[in-house]
Amino acid sequence: MNYADELVEIIKSDFSLMTILLAVKSLNIPDCWICAGVLRNKVWDVLHNTHTTLNDIDVIFFHKNDLTIETEKKYEAQLHSLIPNLPWSVKNQARMHMKNHLQPFSSSFDAISHFPETATAIGARLVNNQIEIIAPHGLTDLFELKIKPSPKYMNTEKLHPIFQQRVTTKKWNTTWTNLILVN
Template identity: 30%
Template structure:
């Protein structure tokens, strides 16, 4: 699905107001992304509470003008304050900096991203390639390059663009424990 401006009803069931609060942080080109989105869908589809088993809420932004840890840390601290009263762990990361630490954490190099979308496109599963943000006019922008059909049909598909196979398999195993109805597809041979 190309970027859109529709209001995704599935996400509205998660009442934590993270989109609204993130919009007040003035982060450049940001999205709420990955697990908290598709897991909310899985929870709604499988008739679980909307926040069931959501480990954290990832907010990605893109600022290539300052790649320092200090600048990213300032955004993280501002987020900590904005979300301090919520029963959720909200992680804010500058995707322009990922190439600086990715290889040390995951064992493979990561070329520099040129946007939050390019970072999102490299997640270990196509299911994860999903982002939503609240625009200044109050509309929601949805980024879903692989569409939403498989997300709503509980299909987990590998995305061997960047992340190692072990990352995909570990995530899929954890997800299957929480949502046993998932159909997890094998990593390509």
């Protein structure tokens, strides 16, 4: 089994993740994915035989003609009405390049490729009742428990400190003890 198939199986077997994917799909948001920690943490939980609580559910989409925060908040409110008490975070990737002073992104895939860690740069969505996965840097680091900067954060004076700060503040290795830091 390859890592994409393994990730799909992990998601399919998790009632919470499937419920989240169905809720997000029901909103019909353009180029929309759940991504980052919600998926990464689930895989690391499975590989460590642990269970952590959902501390945030990143939902990203790409709509270059509507850059308002109000639209993001509207989608968050809709998700809260569908599944209350979950830590929803909805962001339009058409405006998120400004956060780290990067060039504008062209899609959600492009935006995910700019996430700080390779193991975090993953997304999933439901299309025609099938789970689609995007992973611009592959899934090897995720499944081999490697915390590694994505290429854009590897040797960039401006961005590498962001990766390093995340490793320090997130303290992933205290929750998942088999992680390997590749700096």
